[in-house]
Amino acid sequence: MKHLIIAIDGPAAAGKGTLARQLAETLELPYLDTGLLYRAVARRVLNAGGNPEIDGPEHAQQLLPEDLHRDDLRVPEVDRAASLVARDAEVRSALLERQRIFGRARGAVVDGRDIGTVVFPDAHAKFFITASPEVRAQRRYEQRHGSACADSNALAKEIAALNARDEQDASRATAPLRPAEDAVKIVTDHLDAASVLAKVCQILQERGLIRI
Numbered sequence: 001m002k003h004l005i006i007a008i009d010g011p012a013a014a015g016k017g018t019l020a021r022q023l024a025e026t027l028e029l030p031y032l033d034t035g036l037l038y039r040a041v042a043r044r045v046l047n048a049g050g051n052p053e054i055d056g057p058e059h060a061q062q063l064l065p066e067d068l069h070r071d072d073l074r075v076p077e078v079d080r081a082a083s084l085v086a087r088d089a090e091v092r093s094a095l096l097e098r099q100r101i102f103g104r105a106r107g108a109v110v111d112g113r114d115i116g117t118v119v120f121p122d123a124h125a126k127f128f129i130t131a132s133p134e135v136r137a138q139r140r141y142e143q144r145h146g147s148a149c150a151d152s153n154a155l156a157k158e159i160a161a162l163n164a165r166d167e168q169d170a171s172r173a174t175a176p177l178r179p180a181e182d183a184v185k186i187v188t189d190h191l192d193a194a195s196v197l198a199k200v201c202q203i204l205q206e207r208g209l210i211r212i
């Protein structure tokens, strides 16, 4: 049980981060948010005045632990730049081994886009968490502003930004966003975080992977 690896993939703002964090806490496993690695590379590129479509590899090689603890990684300019650096095969391969080393050390709950397909194809369990663009946009807005969005123009803008990023993440040549064939797909439109967690724990229990 100590070296259990659980892969959680899905598009932006589908609820995978919340699920992964809560699951890791419940199972007492380390948690790895792999999106943060791409965000940290993007932040370095932007801060150096570089081009996210070109300069990702050198910054991915030089990434330091403290780069992951900045408080300006979840802002719209980094959303866009992270999706651009993540298209680069060299960036992805520079980050791949870090993710594997982290997961193999003590097991982990790992969330991202290519965890079940590329990073840990042999994960003990794989989940693909998704929701409609409207629901995801509303959640993203609430995360950033602390309240529900009543302005239909602002929501439309958020939906467009999410769709653009998903399209970019799903259409890239290397490790595109897609469910692994053996992933359990969960649509979270009508599920709150506690229900998603309960569902995942039930599946893990039925498979004999955990005892709660």
Ligand code: DC
Binding pocket: 012, 013, 034, 035, 036, 038, 039, 079, 082, 083, 084, 086, 111, 112, 113, 114, 115, 165, 169
């Ligand atoms: O999960 P997130 O929104 O923090 O991810 C930021 C960007 O990083 C997103 O556009 C896709 C990319 N990403 C990726 O390509 N592969 C991963 N395993 C995780 C994130």
